[in-house]
Amino acid sequence: MINLIRTIKTKRIMFAAGVLMLVSGCASMGSGTVAEKRDAILTMQDVALAKLYKEKPDVKAQIETAPGYAVFSNANVNIIFVSAGTGYGVVNNNTTGHQTYMNMAEGGVGLGIGAKDYRIVLVFHSQKAINYFIENGWTAGGNADATAKAGQKGMSVEGEGYLGDITVYTMTESGLALQASVKGTKFWPDKQLN
Template sequence: MKNLLAILSATLIFVSSLTMAGVAEDRAEYDKSANETIAKFKQEKPDISAKIASGVGYAVFSNVGVNLFVISAGGGTGIAVDNATGKKTYMKMGEAGVGFGLGVKDFRALMIFKTRKAFDKFVESGWLFGAQADAAGTSGDKGGSAEVEGAIGDVDIYQLTEAGLSLQATIKGTKFWQDGDLN
């Protein structure tokens, strides 16, 4: 019986360490993506560092969106960072919308929160609604895109297209939620 308990304990410790290693790897991947995205925003918009620093917090997301005539959908992952504490909240996102559109694109979003209320609401309930219009035709460093930057309440939103071909004008809702496995 003692041997069985020892084997069971060793197995649980081993499985737990594998799970923790997987979580650490996933967090590192989210962190790497966020850092690369912020570096790209800094290249495109030199004043973005000051804007991030002046906010209560910010969120960085990688997203893939699909537009098929009147329906759009997308999903992605990201991190929300509280500037006061440095705490990272690992998150996922999904979006759906209606309007004119056709195409697929891989893009990055940066949201800067101007107030504590806006940041906390985003991390806890994570809904954003708005309109979007853009045209993109990019692959690597070739091509170009034109996205509308904007603000929803106390949140400034910026977007960069990584790759894709799309033309869209949509009204959509986006749900952000905490990644239960990584937080």
């Protein structure tokens, strides 16, 4: 019986390590020049916005008339009681035309298992909200979702939320996850890309 418990624990640890390596590989910008990394982020942004506009056409006008918006790519893993994720993206200031490339990391506690790759689109409704996000970039809150998606097949629960002067849209690209957690997310400017 003790050997069985050890085997189960070992398998869980190996699974967790494998999923963490997968997630960090998905969220990593990898190698390349600064220009190549910026281009990759802008391509990710274009693809995410095209998908969002297809699903919610009214968001295009909202983004075009807003003071600014941001798009992030994130890979997240949840293993029993712990969740973690990393990602990257760009904040676009529609008033000044300036782009700020940023990183993100999240961690939390809760119940769940699985991994997912998803996009976050934030629409800023004031210049103050853009400045605060770039300078402080911290959010905290609860999260509950179910995802079973690969490419265009499967389904996920996706959402829209409001945080003061920011509207947040999330879209799952792929993954298999069932989780309910309380987590915090830290966003910060990428020193290399800015």
